[in-house]
Amino acid sequence: MSVNKLKIDERRKKILEMLRRDGQVRVAQLSKQLGATVVTIRSDLDALERDGYLERTQGGAVQSAKNFYHMELQYRRQKNADIKKQIAAAAARMIHDGDTLLINSGTTTYFTALELKQHKNLNVVTNSISLAVELGSVPTFRVILLGGEINTQYSFIYGEDAKRQLSGYKADYALLSMDGICRHAGITTYHAEESVIDRLMIERSQKTIIVADSSKIGHESFSHVCALDEIDFLVTDAAASASCSELDETGITVVSS
Structure with missing residues (x-):
């Protein structure tokens, strides 16, 4: 049977x-x-x-x-999943118990959230529904899901209500997944409605960590988020070494997984 x-x-x-x-x-x-x-x-x-x-x-x-x-x-999560998991593990090692994080939606931030479960006493504010569900199950975590309009296809929250709520928080790190990292275009994302949330997360954090695989370097996506000099760390895969000249003299610290 x-x-x-x-x-x-x-x-x-x-x-x-x-x-x-x-x-x-x-x-x-x-x-x-x-x-x-x-x-x-x-x-x-x-x-x-x-x-x-x-x-x-x-x-x-x-x-x-x-x-x-x-x-x-499921398709987006499975695409380059092994690479994203390596990046996620490297990013999670940069976080300390007790930190406060602002995290956006994305497959790489989702995998990073899974790695963050090894920490204790994290405070997390996110616009990602799936990420909030994952981290909300950890007893020592305090997880806040922003309220607002829902993008049902990509499972994230956006809009004026989300912006107002986010403006009331301050964090140690913004942990962001992005679609494009380019010298002339800066940091870009496919989702225009989420780019506003991403910018505010950067403004409300002491440091910003971008998690992105090497295919995103040199690529420009639809909506501008910020200039390269507003980013502190890029966590990416080993294959990015050939593309990292794109980031020379930007001040970004590149962390290879």
């Missing part, structure tokens, strides 16, 4: 992967590609629909909004 269950799980996982890639699937197509009967595939689709992962259509299924957001989040 356990072997059969494993086969079912693997088959349904493949169905969800195809949904993420194509947005829709057909029963006949799945039957052929997965080597299962049409009856079996229909049963799989019915079960996945009950769990909220897809919506059944005539002869197939389409991706539900819930599943789209869930799988996009």
